[in-house]
Amino acid sequence: MQSSLKPQSAACSGHSAVIPPHKGTWVPLYRHLGPCSPAAASTCAAKARPPPSLADLLRQDQLRVDHIHRRLSSSSEGIRVSKQAGPVKEPVRSEVIHLHDQPVIQVTIGSERKTSAGGGQQSQAAGVVQTVVLDTASDVPWVQCHPSASATDITSSSSYDPARSATYTALACNSAACAELGRLYRGACVNNHCQYRVPIPSSPSLSSSSGTHAEAKQGEEGSLDNATAGVMALGGGPESLVSQTAATYGSAFSYCIPATESRQPGFFVLGGSGDPSAGAGYVVTPLLRYARVPTFYRVRLLAIAVDGQQLNVTPSVFAAGSVLDSRTAITRLPPTAYQTLREAFRSRMAMYREAPPQGNLDTCYDFTGAFLVMVPRIALLFDGNAVVALDRQGILFHDCLAFTSNSDDRMPGILGNVQQQTMEVLYNVGGGSVGFRRGAC
Structure with missing residues (x-):
C-alpha cells in the first residue's frame, strides 16, 4: 500500500511543527496520547476514553518486545531467546485496549472517483485522512477499511472505503506482490484476492490484522475528516513503505518524536538527503x-x-x-x-x-x-x-x-x-x- 504524504494542519496551541532541515516529503509527527495528537484534537475528544494505566502500557510494551525476540529467535541466526519471551499463556485483559503513547502521522489514502449522473459528471470524495502509527519493525502497511466487522485497538470513526476510491486495486493471488508477503504475512486467497495477516503483539484482544492486500496509488488529497486506524510500516521487507517508494524517494527516511509533554509536533521525512x-x-x-x-x-x-x-x-x-x-x-x-x-x-x-x-x-x-x-x-x-x-x-x-x-x-x-x-x-x-x-x- 502506498499513500500520499502531504502536510496536514500542524498547529498545536499556537505552535507549528518543526520544519526538517533537508529536502524530502514530510508530515508533522505526533504522540498518540500527547497534547498535539490528532485524536486529542478531534471532535470526539470529549467522548475519548481515558488513557491506559502505566501498568497496561508496560505490559503491552513487553508484548511488543516478546514479538520481536520471537521473530529473531525463529530466524535460526544463533540468537538466543529465553522461555520468558515465549507465547504469553495469560494474555493481558483490559476492558479497553489502547495504543501506547506511540508516534503517529496523518496521511491521505485514496483519491476521488468521477461518476456520471444526470448527463453530467459528479465527484465522489474517496480520499480519507488517516492517522497511522509509525512502525520501523514491521513490513506491511495497513489501514482500517469500511465497513469494519470488528474493532481494533486502533479505532476509527472515518475509515477508508475501497468501493469509493479510484486508486484502489486488489492484488491477485498469483501476483508478485502477493508472493512477497511470504509465509509470515500471507493469508488465504478469497475470490482471487490476495489476503494478508499481520500480527499485533501489543493488542491482547486482537492477535492480528487481516484483510485484502491491495494497492492505493498516490492521488489527490481527500477532504474527509481524520481517523485513527492503521500502521505505516517502515521495516526492511519488500512490502514496506521504504521499499515501495525507493525509486521515488531513495531508501531513506527520518523522524523526530517530540518530548512527552511537548506542545509542538515533531516530523517524519520520507526521502531527503539520505546520508x-x-x-x-x-x-x-x-x-x-x-x-x-x-x-x-x-x-x-x-x-x-x-x-x-x-x-x-x-x-x-x-x-x-x-x-x-x-x-x-x-x-x-x-x-x-x-x-x-x-x-x-x-x-x-x-x-x-x-x-x-x-x-x-x-x-x-x-x-x-x-x-x-x-x-x-x-x-x-x-x-x-x-x-x-x-x-x-x-x-x-x-x-x-x-x-x-x-x-x-x-x-x-x-x-x-x-x-x-x-x-x-x-x-x-x-x-x-x-x-x-x-x-x-
Missing part, C-alpha cells in the same frame, strides 16, 4: 541487518556513560546488537549492562526518596517536595565513535529510570522511543548508516 554524514549535527553509526529477518534495523551499542564516566561493562555483553524500534517504549539492555547502569544511576540519585517499582521499571523515585531534580546524564556509545547523549526526558519515565533488562545477555537489545525522543533519527537504508541529531524537535 547523515553529509549533514551538520549528526553522529553516525553503521546500520546492520539480519540476513533472515530483513525487517529489523540494528545498530551496535558498545558502551554506556553516566555523567561522562563510561560504565565498566565488557564489550562482548553488547555483542547481540540493538534493534531500533519506533513503537517499543522502554529500551531493553543486556542484564549485565542494565545492572551496572542501575547501580551507577542509583548512586547518583541517593539524595532522592525511593518509590516502589512500576512493572518492570525497578528504579523509581518520589520527587514530592523536591525543589530541583538533578538527573544524571546518560550517553550511549555506538560503533563508529557515535556518542548519543540522551535528552533528560529520555532518562526518566513516570519518575523511573527509563531502561529495563532482557532476561539473557545473548538476547538483542531494543532501543525504544522514550530514548529516541527530541532527536532526529535518520535511516540511510541504502547507504547502510544511521544518524542521530539531538534537539531536532
Whole structure:
C-alpha cells in the first residue's frame, strides 16, 4: 500500500511543527496520547476514553518486545531467546485496549472517483485522512477499511472505503506482490484476492490484522475528516513503505518524536538527503541487518556513560546488537549492562526518596517536595565513535529510570522511543548508516 504524504494542519496551541532541515516529503509527527495528537484534537475528544494505566502500557510494551525476540529467535541466526519471551499463556485483559503513547502521522489514502449522473459528471470524495502509527519493525502497511466487522485497538470513526476510491486495486493471488508477503504475512486467497495477516503483539484482544492486500496509488488529497486506524510500516521487507517508494524517494527516511509533554509536533521525512554524514549535527553509526529477518534495523551499542564516566561493562555483553524500534517504549539492555547502569544511576540519585517499582521499571523515585531534580546524564556509545547523549526526558519515565533488562545477555537489545525522543533519527537504508541529531524537535 502506498499513500500520499502531504502536510496536514500542524498547529498545536499556537505552535507549528518543526520544519526538517533537508529536502524530502514530510508530515508533522505526533504522540498518540500527547497534547498535539490528532485524536486529542478531534471532535470526539470529549467522548475519548481515558488513557491506559502505566501498568497496561508496560505490559503491552513487553508484548511488543516478546514479538520481536520471537521473530529473531525463529530466524535460526544463533540468537538466543529465553522461555520468558515465549507465547504469553495469560494474555493481558483490559476492558479497553489502547495504543501506547506511540508516534503517529496523518496521511491521505485514496483519491476521488468521477461518476456520471444526470448527463453530467459528479465527484465522489474517496480520499480519507488517516492517522497511522509509525512502525520501523514491521513490513506491511495497513489501514482500517469500511465497513469494519470488528474493532481494533486502533479505532476509527472515518475509515477508508475501497468501493469509493479510484486508486484502489486488489492484488491477485498469483501476483508478485502477493508472493512477497511470504509465509509470515500471507493469508488465504478469497475470490482471487490476495489476503494478508499481520500480527499485533501489543493488542491482547486482537492477535492480528487481516484483510485484502491491495494497492492505493498516490492521488489527490481527500477532504474527509481524520481517523485513527492503521500502521505505516517502515521495516526492511519488500512490502514496506521504504521499499515501495525507493525509486521515488531513495531508501531513506527520518523522524523526530517530540518530548512527552511537548506542545509542538515533531516530523517524519520520507526521502531527503539520505546520508547523515553529509549533514551538520549528526553522529553516525553503521546500520546492520539480519540476513533472515530483513525487517529489523540494528545498530551496535558498545558502551554506556553516566555523567561522562563510561560504565565498566565488557564489550562482548553488547555483542547481540540493538534493534531500533519506533513503537517499543522502554529500551531493553543486556542484564549485565542494565545492572551496572542501575547501580551507577542509583548512586547518583541517593539524595532522592525511593518509590516502589512500576512493572518492570525497578528504579523509581518520589520527587514530592523536591525543589530541583538533578538527573544524571546518560550517553550511549555506538560503533563508529557515535556518542548519543540522551535528552533528560529520555532518562526518566513516570519518575523511573527509563531502561529495563532482557532476561539473557545473548538476547538483542531494543532501543525504544522514550530514548529516541527530541532527536532526529535518520535511516540511510541504502547507504547502510544511521544518524542521530539531538534537539531536532
